[in-house]
Amino acid sequence: MNHNFSRSQTIRKPVSITTGGVVAAQHVKAAEIGAAVLEDGGDAVDAAVAVSFAMGVLEPWMSGPAGGGAMMIWREDEQKGYALTYGMKSPKALDPKAFPLAKDGKAADLFPWKSVVDDKNVQGPLSIAVPGTVAGASTAHQAFGKMSWHDLLQPAIKEAKAGLHVDWYAALVIASATRALSADPDAAALFLEDGQWPTIAGWTALSEKRISLSKFADTLSQLAEAGPQDFYRGDIAAAMVRDVQDKGGFLSMEDLASYSVNFESPLEISYRDSRLLATPTLTAGPTLKDTLGQMENMFTPSGKNPNAEAFQSYAAALKAAYTQRLTTMGDQDAPHSPSCTTHFSIVDRHGNMVSMTQTLLSLFGSRVISPSTGLLMNNGIMWFDPEPGHPNSLAPDKKCLMNVCPVIGEKGNRRFAIGASGGRKIMPAVMHLSSFMTDYDMPLEEAFHHPRMDASGGDAIIADENLSPEIIKALSRDNTVATTKRTVFPYAFACPAGVLREKNLNMGCTEIMSPWGDAVSEKGVNS
Template sequence: MSDALSRSMQIHKHVVETDRGVVASQHRQAAEAGAEVLRAGGDAVDAAVACGFVCGVLEPWMSGPAGGGAAMHWRADTGQAHALNFGMRSPAGLQVGDFALSGEGVAGDLFPWERVVEDRNVMGAKAIAVPAMVDGHAAAHKRWGRLPWAELLAPAIEHAKRGMAIDWYASLIIASATRDLARDPDAAAMFLMDGQWPCPFSWTALATDRINQARMADSLDTLARDGAAALHGGDLGAAMAQDVRDKGGYLTSEDLAANRAQFHAPLSVPYRDALFHVMPGLTAGPTFARAMEHLAGEDLRTPDDAYPAYARAMFAAYGDRLASMGHDGENPATPGCTTHFSVVDRDGNMVAHTQTLLSLFGSRVVSPSTGFLMNNGIMWFDPEQGRPNSLAAGKPCLMNVCPALGEANGKRFALGASGGRKIVGAVVQLASFLADFDMDLETAFHQPRIDVSGGKGITADAALSPAVMKALEAVAPLTEVRRSLLPYPFACPAGVLDTRDKRYGATEVMTAWGDAVAEPV
């Protein structure tokens, strides 16, 4: 993958510094929408709502109203962390017998499950789980929001009315899924042009092509007027569910009404002199906690010393996850397709928010009544029966998401990432960089990382020194890769940091669209 890449090119992102609030997102325009909400007097939660819905319009293959996820909230006035789960579930009417194993070996998407006949758990209407992203935003807004809900959805509605502009990055993403998108007439109509991926530019000028998202704009307008109830028990949700059933899936209005966001006590993780708060339950939070527990017993004197320790900690943590929670490795050739953003407002309130459709373009199915691209959350389940995470009806999905809050060395921060199984390893390393080595956010985000995703080997950034590589080889088989714009060999994090006097925001160095944006004056 990296043979043709330049050895002399260096990519650097400056960290945003401000005495106000800041939003760090995988899409700059989503971060700008959140930052404008902060300028209007909004809470970090208000900014997260605006940012999240714009992400669903401008990164529609990563997340959207037909997805799910989780978020960690820090409330500065009470000094408390709150965990909010808005994950997906399998529909109550799902028929396990529809997902017979094909006997053709391993599936070709994010997880190396045994392949199912016609890849029904990966793409198509039967792969669609019950979403809850809209209710996740609504639940947080109801509890802490300051600005009217409709105002927060207005930026997403305006973007959808214009339609997402197709630049080189969007064209490349669409090209990677063209064959799958062509299977669904509504997905093909939205994302393809004459059955082909769109061309982002001519030789001399940028193209002006845009994706038609007018139907999505209408649906977002309904959500702005009627709130999450429009999707969870209302007419909008009924129309979406009917679309899914018409295409052979199981989703019903009753499923949508039943799957609502839930607040939980966070999983608090003491670590040396630091403290972290992560998601409990069927997320990567417990895996993060196990990794940090193991890491606490290691002697970390320098960052170079730490990499073998990170590898050992992640092998131990994934050993527990595979034994008790049910995931069984990952296909390293496929990127995780999720979006994460982090927010801090001028009062010190924080949000670490991860939302997803699971795979790139989810199920590759569009609901024509709503204009929403649908998730493929059923792929989170192991199609083989008799395992901890085996597919069943009415069952919550086991997510890879790991939004995290932390406090170390007099600094408070919110972190998270996209990238499937790569997420938790990235969050563990960034947490250690900030806690163990007192790095600033810019240094932490530019520091090389490794990945251990539950397999037998280690993937390491080629920027690491030969001595570190040798030490890693003593732990497990090693593969060296270079950071690239696409595909991402490592997760794509976004974080904010608060020192009380100043606030900072950063995103993954290699993301073409990702950026942190400070609250305007």
Template sequence: MSRYASKSQTVRKPAVVSKSGIVAAQNRLAAEQGAEAMVRGGNAIDAAVTTAFALAATEPWMSGLGGGGSMLIYLAKEDQVKVIDFGMVSPSNLDPADYPLSGGVASDLFPWPAVVEDRNLLGAKSIAVPGAVDGLGKALEAYGTIAWHEAIQPAIDLAEAGLSVDWFSALVIASSAKDLSRFPSSASVYLDDGFPPSPTWHAVGRSPTRELTGLTNTLKHLAEYGPREFYEGALAKVIAKDVQEAGGYLSEADLAAYEARELEPLVQDYRGAKIYVQPELNGGPTMLKAFDEISGQDLAGDRPGAATYKAYAESLLKVYEERLATLGDADEARGESCTTHLSAVDSEGNMVTLTTTLLSIFGSKLVLPTSGILMNNGIMWFDPRPGHPNSLAPAKRCLANYSPTIMKDDWGRVALGASGGRKIFPAVFHILSYIKDFGMSLDEAMHHARIDVSGTERVVMDAALPLAVRGDLVSRFNTAETPRDVFPLAFACPSAVLRKGNENQGASEVMHPWSDAVSAESRAHTVPTIRE
């Protein structure tokens, strides 16, 4: 009998259904800003970019101006999928010899051999060239309809209001307080005399807030001068100066050379549906191989059973073995990823699936003192050992795990992705199979129990899976059982939108306390006046 069997509460987060646009994200406040952009006449791209900037103020430890990521865009009129890659790149003058091994194993997401002073994990030397601002700017310019300053203004308003300290934000800050305390500029934003802030115990009333003054001023500056100001203007100069004064490699030249890329998606047929992912260094290509592995197997039935999860586990174990051997990821993922995912659909059927990240929670843990930007620790994506497929080197693109995905079928389309490091593409894989192979609604698929295989060692089972399924998996594989809980998240955190006919659906991770899907029609009566 499962030791979690006595856990009797049931958590549900119903999918939102609407003929208007919908944004699904890991933070409801940010999703509301995207939905309101559509109320004002914007499309799904406007909504996604607005939401992504808002997340920098509402969920700053997950993503922001100092990070990177990628997005897939479905253009309904053209029936085309576009990819914008704004992943991070290592600085051009980075010296791999400056990251000597110290013995032991690193303590963050990937158990690389430990580096002296954790230089690849913490502080200025862990910072890669961020791509988020250029990627969001390119998406808005090419496929959006609203002005740049309109997309950033909600983020400015949220940053000016300050970061709300409720129980969840207090928990997240506490989990990184020791590392944040190493950097005075970071401690001044997130800590109280070196300690995590405490939420109020009152049942009613506004939560205390943390001031984000530096970020607010930087967002205002970006709104006025445009996205390339981050890479070529006065802002680029102060970013590079702060990083180099703290001992990092990021330079003005690195920023000026950075360009987000528009790529052709990889597309694969799966039982008559087409699955689109980003090519190259992310989780999407590996996920397509997993679908190829199960494409010839009979998964028929009303609900996935023991044979289904056996097939899932075998395919994921096989493709991860290949991924680790050829792409150089680590042997076992640990910790919590600092990634966020959002998906958006508008009333015309345009869709966006967008993942953006700082990599670890709070990224490098370094808030730049002049600009207030929390920077990534993208250097941690690289193997610090020389001579491996993903070894650390200058001017090299980072190997990421995010997997924004679009699936088109004869009934419609679904756009989704997740946060959760190496747990991401197995979650996307499960949800797409639930929808395609078992005809689940988006609501059913998001609530249904999953397994996670994010390496070659172990199959992690949701304790909510039927006993017969768990028993069969235990008899076949090295397994571990865990509940789908709030913190830490044992499974990835997905957000998705679905289009069927002229009806839209949106849903987000059931167990994430802040995630939600928000429809434009629900925000129509609450739209603030846009400040010119």
């Protein structure tokens, strides 16, 4: 017996249009902090610095000062884009022999590398790479910031002093990593009770349960007073290195002091009658260019929404592009891994834009806390293949290849800044949104609410069950297709955030299923 059921549940995040600046971020408080910076006369880059550090406090398991990332910057007065990549690097003293391969099995987290004994490349002190987020933020600020570094860190310091609010979503995320967090005494002391339960005793939906982040607050205060160089050459650096080495890691003062970031010319992608600017190296930017280049020859857009032919082309182009990426660039993260990154996009009232992605790599990074600084450390070493002789094999003093894909796009009188979190699912989401807004001229709100699919290298295509039966049927002709819902946790698809400017009017939107994400506009400006 066949049944056709109709469903009435819908979820929407309405988009507001304003002449003022807009910040779209995975945490609404961070978006509010960025919007307040814009309201005070700050540049989009100023807001990005404030949001970056705030996100490290509000979502510490996703990103923070001890991580890495990349950003795209658009300067309206110059009509020019800038790329900045500040990914993590392996320490100079790293010894590949410290990561012996197990006899069998695959790694326990995002990447299907051969398993390392005790997963030392996945979590723990040996998995910690040289962080780049502070260098990236400060490089952008030195070039384009208007407000002082000191002032921009104050909102994050205030949030850290207040402590991490453990609501239902935070409790869920912490619970998902309890076993891994229990392995590090300092991480367990911060996030767990009795080393085995999330710190949520006595929690109710209306409670104000908070985790103390006092050490993190002290570090941010030191960073605000002494400046970003302290993270790489000063007291913060010394404390962080001492803690990591005491736990057995390779990180050194030389690693931090020699870390540097420079602006690059963006990767320019011409796509039909639009143009996209992406990060050129060690990110998913080149794979996005490959995908869009194939799509341009596969179908001709028609109508207001992508049809079955368009989605077939999306799938074919993604599969081919990822085959190329996996054989030449070497990153092979599992397509169903949890979202463990954060992205935010900003446009100010003058039209300057920032698309910024930052990460610790895994959820909670290395699951190691630097006790002297309160910093949750990255596990960037997991980005490398522990087996010798491959394009991305583990080696000392080597840059990590990331999946981040911040983008600035334009068509006609519309310009947008988009990006996402979600590992290898990031680039397909950016591709979909770019196509929706350029091939079909979708409004930002409609593009973010339109169902998507993912074909980023797994055995099956993952399709939103809200795609039409015709599209699902077409995708199934040449592929194994698994349909699923867009859910709150874990994410089946990437978690994007974007802003758009059209005729001097700005707007923003975030992933509709992100419980904390929102777009916030500066107050006191015409909306």
